[in-house]
Amino acid sequence: MKNEAKPMTKYLLLFLLIFLFNPFQVANAQNxxxxIDSLILAEFKDRNGPGAVFMVAQNGKIVYQKAFGKANLELELDLSPENIFQLxxxxxxxxxxxxLMLEEQGKLNTGDPISKYIPDYPLGDKITIHHLxxxxxxxxxxxxxxxxxxxAQKEMTPKMMVDFFKDEKADFLPGEKFEYNNSGYVLLGYLIELVSGGSYEDFIQQQIFQKIGMNQSSYASDxxxxHKRAYGYHKKETGYVNKTVISFSIPFSSGSLMSTTTDLLKWQNALNQHRLLSTKNTNKAFQKYRLNNGEAFDYGYGWHIKSIHGTPSREHGGSIFGFKTMGVYLPSKDIYVVGFSNCDCQSPTQIARDIASAALQYLTNKKN
Structure with missing residues (x-):
């Protein structure tokens, strides 16, 4: 019996080797x-200029992560996947x-009018947290x-920021239109502070970043x-220049965080695993909503709700002096693509979508 077992073991090992190292599968992965390399290099051609970091993950694990270009032009430092970018x-x-976390804690409701928290806000009895x-x-x-x-370069409190725009004439009545709006998210940050009793920065740091191990993420600061900061640049006719300095108290909760591609994967995985929100409240972030006239629009809570070749996607980009960012998630395939650029002259938006499309095609070929 022992002599018969040895050949069987050899055949089994041979079968596993053929299966694991199938030339077609290896070729597909290499392709x-x-x-992905060619998609990125078509846009980020200057190896001695600012560049980009891209990451692709599937089933919660990184399958591609590379950096292109320089993190700091003056010191001629290459970018690496560990570099920290402004989001x-x-x-x-x-x-x-x-x-939504505060809603789960019973401290607010997305249907609440903002006058409940800021009594003197114009139209505050008609504008809800949902509208923001x-x-x-x-x-x-x-x-x-x-x-x-x-x-732009002043240190503003959240209340000062809200007071800066609150008396401006409204562009339309609440719920009449979808129009991307940074003021709404500054207001949300102020509400987080009023309701939680602490600062927005502390809430994000303690309740999200620390809880899920996003150790390279923080509220931005110049x-x-x-450590491992990527420096941001503009491009002029004469060449690259350092980014314009602004006070991060201006974009505040609409645009003042910084992170790495790896930390954003921790973020996406935590959302999938409901480590921060219940299934019910997670779904509230990722569904489409309707205007007063019943017309649907392609935005949930903090994400654009779109599709790539008919496959549903959750997407959002970012642009701030010196940086552009993009994240695309395909929930049905658990594919996550993140792209960061440290020059606002080059956008990763379409590249990230194209990479997600290529990953979809690769998975389809792999099944076939």
Whole structure:
């Protein structure tokens, strides 16, 4: 019996080797990597200029992660996947989830009018937290105000920021239109502070980042020494220049967080595993909503709800002086793509969508 077992063991090992190292599968994986490389290098061609970091994950694990270009032009430091970037409007995901966490704690309701928390806010009895989350409030977006330059480098409290735009004439009545709005998310950050009794920064740091191990993520700062920071750039006719300095108290809860691609995977996995929110409240973030006239629009709470080749996607980008970012998640395939650029002259948005499309095609071929 022992002599018969040895040949069987050999055949089994041979079968496993053939299965695990199937040339077709290996070639497919190599083709996907080459395809992703070519998509990125078509846009990020200057190896001596600012660049990008891209990550692709499937089933919660990284399958592709590379950096291109420089993290710091003056010191000629190459970018690496560990570099920390400013997220810009990808911050809105964290703000929206923080609001839903407070709702689960019974401290607010997304149907509440904002007058419940800010009694003197114009139209505050008609504007709800839901309107702020979905960009349907109609309040003036402070980034479109000419007077923004007068405060761009000042340290503003959340109340000062709200007072800066609250008396501006509304663009439309609540629920009449979808129009992307940074003021709404600044208001949400202020509400988080009023309801939680602490600062927005502390809430995000303690209730989200620390809870799920996002150890390289924080509220942004140009003054703190931040290990592995990627420096941001603009491009002028004469070449690259350092990014314009602003006070991060201006974008606040609409765009002032910073992170890494690896930390964002921890974020996506935590959402999938309901470590921060119940299934019910998680679903509230990822569904489409309707205007007053019944028309649906493609935004949930902090995410655009779209599709890629008919496959549902959750997406959001970000843009802040010196940086552009993009995240695309395909829930049915558990594919997550993140792209960061440290020059606001180059956007990872379409590349991230194209990479998600390539990953979809690779999975389809793999099944066939």
């Amino acid at each position: 996907l990597e080459s395809k 810009g409007s990808m911050t809105k995901q964290f703000t929206a989830v923080a609001v 989350l979905t960009h349907t409030s109609g309040i003036k977006d402070f980034t479109k105000m000419k007077s923004l330059s007068t405060i 003054r703190k020494v931040i």
